[in-house]
Amino acid sequence: MAYGHKTEHRLRMRAQVVLHAARGRSNALIAREMGLHLDTVRTWRGRFAEHGLPGLADRKRCGRPASFTALQTAQVKALACQLPAETGTPLSRWSCPELAREVAARAIAGTISASTVRRWLKQDAIKPWQYRTWIFITDPDFRPRAERVLDLYARTWDGQRLGADEYVISADEKTSIQARCRCHPTLAPGQARAMRVNHTYGRGGALAYLAAYDIHHARVFGRCEAKTGIDPFMALVSQVMGQEPYASAKRVFWVVDNGSSHRGKKAADRLTAAFPNAVLVHTPVHASWLNQVEIYFSVVQRKVVQPNDFTDLAQVRERLRAFENRYNATAQPFQWKFTTSDLDDLLARLDRHAADHPEESWVTLAA
Numbered sequence: 351m352a353y354g355h356k357t358e359h360r361l362r363m364r365a366q367v368v369l370h371a372a373r374g375r376s377n378a379l380i381a382r383e384m385g386l387h388l389d390t391v392r393t394w395r396g397r398f399a400e401h402g403l404p405g406l407a408d409r410k411r412c413g414r415p416a417s418f419t420a421l422q423t424a425q426v427k428a429l430a431c432q433l434p435a436e437t438g439t440p441l442s443r444w445s446c447p448e449l450a451r452e453v454a455a456r457a458i459a460g461t462i463s464a465s466t467v468r469r470w471l472k473q474d475a476i477k478p479w480q481y482r483t484w485i486f487i488t489d490p491d492f493r494p495r496a497e498r499v500l501d502l503y504a505r506t507w508d509g510q511r512l513g514a515d516e517y518v519i520s521a522d523e524k525t526s527i528q529a530r531c532r533c534h535p536t537l538a539p540g541q542a543r544a545m546r547v548n549h550t551y552g553r554g555g556a557l558a559y560l561a562a563y564d565i566h567h568a569r570v571f572g573r574c575e576a577k578t579g580i581d582p583f584m585a586l587v588s589q590v591m592g593q594e595p596y597a598s599a600k601r602v603f604w605v606v607d608n609g610s611s612h613r614g615k616k617a618a619d620r621l622t623a624a625f626p627n628a629v630l631v632h633t634p635v636h637a638s639w640l641n642q643v644e645i646y647f648s649v650v651q652r653k654v655v656q657p658n659d660f661t662d663l664a665q666v667r668e669r670l671r672a673f674e675n676r677y678n679a680t681a682q683p684f685q686w687k688f689t690t691s692d693l694d695d696l697l698a699r700l701d702r703h704a705a706d707h708p709e710e711s712w713v714t715l716a717a
Contacts (some may be wrong), residue, residue, distance in 0.1 A: 366384065427470060427474060427476060489636070496633070519604050522647070524650065525578055533552065562587075565684070566683060604621065607632070642686065
C-alpha cells in the first residue's frame with residue numbers, strides 16, 4: 351500500500367506512517383520527516399494497532415444533513431416537465447439557471463443552485479432545454495407515394511425491374527444562396543488556430559441553385575438562376591434531357607417534392623409534353639427527406655457555402671460549377687438503406703403510437 355502506483359495519496363501516507371513506526375521511530379520524528387501533524391501520526395498508529403490494515407481506511411460517516419426534501423426534488427422535476435408559457439413565465443424553454451430562479455420565486459426552496467437542479471434532472475434524464483420537432487402526416491396517399499419512390503431507388507417500377515436504358519433523377523432547388531463579402535480577408539488556419547472569418551460582411555445578392563442527381567450513377571447536373579419557378583425548373587430538365595443517355599432513354603423518372611415549381615398533375619403533364627420519355631414522380635407531402643438530392647445539397651452547404659465568403663454572385667456560380675465537376679469525378683451513389691420494409695415498420699410504429707396516445711394522433715417523423 352505504501353508503494354503501490356494505484357494507491358490513493360491519503361492511504362499511501364497512512365501506510366508509510368505505519369512502516370516508519372515498525373522501524374522503531376518516534377511519533378515526533380515521523381511527523382517531522384513526513385511533514386504531518388503529530389496528532390495525525392498518533393491517530394493512524396493507534397488505529398493500525400487496534401484494527402490492523404482495515405483501520406487505515408476512512409470510517410463511515412453519516413454525511414451532511416440533506417438540504418432539500420424529497421418533496422422539493424419532485425416539485426422541481428414537475429416544474430421542469432411543464433412548458434414555461436403554461437406557468438406564465440415569458441420563456442420558450444427552461445434552462446437550469448432559469449429553473450433555479452423560478453424555484454426560489456415560487457418559494458419551493460429558499461436558495462438553490464443551477465448545478466443542484468441539473469443533478470436532479472439528470473437522475474431522470476430530463477432535459478427541458480432540448481427539443482425535437484415533429485409533423486402530422488397529412489398526405490392520404492403517403493404510403494403508396496413513398497413506396498413508389500423507394501421502389502425506384504431499388505430500380506423497380508410497378509413490380510418490374512428497370513432496364514439498363516431507364517434512369518432515375520432526383521431534382522430540387524436550393525434557394526437563397528447569398529454572396530457575403532467579408533469586410534476583412536479570411537485568415538487560413540494555422541498551428542493551434544482555426545480558420546478566422548470576419549463577422550461583418552456586405553450583401554452581394556442571392557441566387558437559387560437547381561440540381562438534378564442521377565441516383566444510380568452519382569452524376570450531378572446543376573444550374574444557377576435568379577429565382578425558382580416553372581421556367582427555371584424546365585430549363586434544368588431541358589439541360590439533362592437534351593444530352594445522352596437521357597435523350598434516347600426508354601424512360602427517365604424525375605423524383606421531386608411538392609414545391610410550386612413542379613407540383614401536381616399539371617407539372618407532370620407539362621414534363622411529359624416536353625419530353626415524352628420523362629415521368630414525374632412526387633414524394634409525399636412533407637417528405638423531402640425521401641429525395642436523395644437533399645443529401646447532395648447538404649454536401650454543398652458544408653463544403654461550398656459555409657463559411658460564406660464570396661465577393662459577388664459570379665464567384666458563387668463559378669464555385670458551384672467547379673464543385674460539380676470535382677464531385678462528378680469521384681462520386682459514388684449514396685448508400686440508401688431505407689426500404690419499403692422500413693417504411694412499413696415506421697407506419698406500424700406510428701399506428702401503435704396513435705392508439706396509445708389518441709390525443710396526439712399521427713405524429714413524429716422527427717427522425
